[in-house]
Amino acid sequence: EAGVVQSPRYKIIEKKQPVAFWCNPISGHNTLYWYRQNLGQGPELLIRYENEEAVDDSQLPKDRFSAERLKGVDSTLKIQPAELGDSAVYLCASRGTDRAGGRVLWETQYFGPGTRLLVL
Amino acid sequence: DAKTTQPNSMESNEEEPVHLPCNHSTISGTDYIHWYRQLPSQGPEYVIHGLTSNVNNRMASLAIAEDRKSSTLILHRATLRDAAVYYCILRDWQGGSEKLVFGKGTKLTVNP
Numbered sequence: 388e389a390g391v392v393q394s395p396r397y398k399i400i401e402k403k404q405p406v407a408f409w410c411n412p413i414s415g416h417n418t419l420y421w422y423r424q425n426l427g428q429g430p431e432l433l434i435r436y437e438n439e440e441a442v443d444d445s446q447l448p449k450d451r452f453s454a455e456r457l458k459g460v461d462s463t464l465k466i467q468p469a470e471l472g473d474s475a476v477y478l479c480a481s482r483g484t485d486r487a488g489g490r491v492l493w494e495t496q497y498f499g500p501g502t503r504l505l506v507l
Numbered sequence: 508d509a510k511t512t513q514p515n516s517m518e519s520n521e522e523e524p525v526h527l528p529c530n531h532s533t534i535s536g537t538d539y540i541h542w543y544r545q546l547p548s549q550g551p552e553y554v555i556h557g558l559t560s561n562v563n564n565r566m567a568s569l570a571i572a573e574d575r576k577s578s579t580l581i582l583h584r585a586t587l588r589d590a591a592v593y594y595c596i597l598r599d600w601q602g603g604s605e606k607l608v609f610g611k612g613t614k615l616t617v618n619p
Contacts, residue, residue: 429594429609478550498550
């Protein structure tokens with residue numbers, strides 16, 4: 388089974404330029420997450436999608452960040468314009484869910500390798 | 508979200524057991540204890556989880572204190588490939604929290 392795919396793996400841009408990251412989740416996973424990981428820190432959630440709906444975007448800096456998940460499969464995270472402080476690893480994850488009678492039994496988040504962004 | 512406390516770093520020798528501690532004194536009755544690890548230049552990966560009873564899988568064992576205020580991830584024989592940052596995370600299974608809240612984790616160094 389293919390894992391979560393992200394591209395590009397690395398991106399170097401100058402400040403004020405736009406940048407976009409792409410994520411293809413594991414087939415059949417309805418829930419998709421974008422995290423940001425600063426150096427030496429754990430990942431922090433930016434946004435969560437249930438199918439094509441963003442159900443938790445409270446941590447997404449909406450003045451410059453945007454995300455979309457058309458058709459409830461692939462997702463794109465965009466920054467425009469990028470700032471020096473945006474340098475980080477951007478991780479995408481998708482969640483598999485086992486259910487019984489509508490109740491969630493267990494779920495695991497599967498992470499992609501991330502996109503390492505450097506803003507100069 | 509309830510918080511966890513882990514040592515910043517630990518060292519182990521190859522083929523020796525490793526015990527990674529985690530304190531979670533404010534854990535609630537519905538919080539599951541999850542462990543993820545992050546290998547260098549990779550995204551985090553699931554290791555194990557538990558609620559009250561000790562758990563074993565092919566990767567590790569999870570020992571949970573009787574009062575659930577602490578837990579220990581046990582790698583029975585560390586290999587060089589186990590060198591990673593290990594995160595202990597609490598998650599409310601009732602769906603009150605749909606996100607994993609990562610701390611800084613414990614960086615494990617395995618010496619050959």
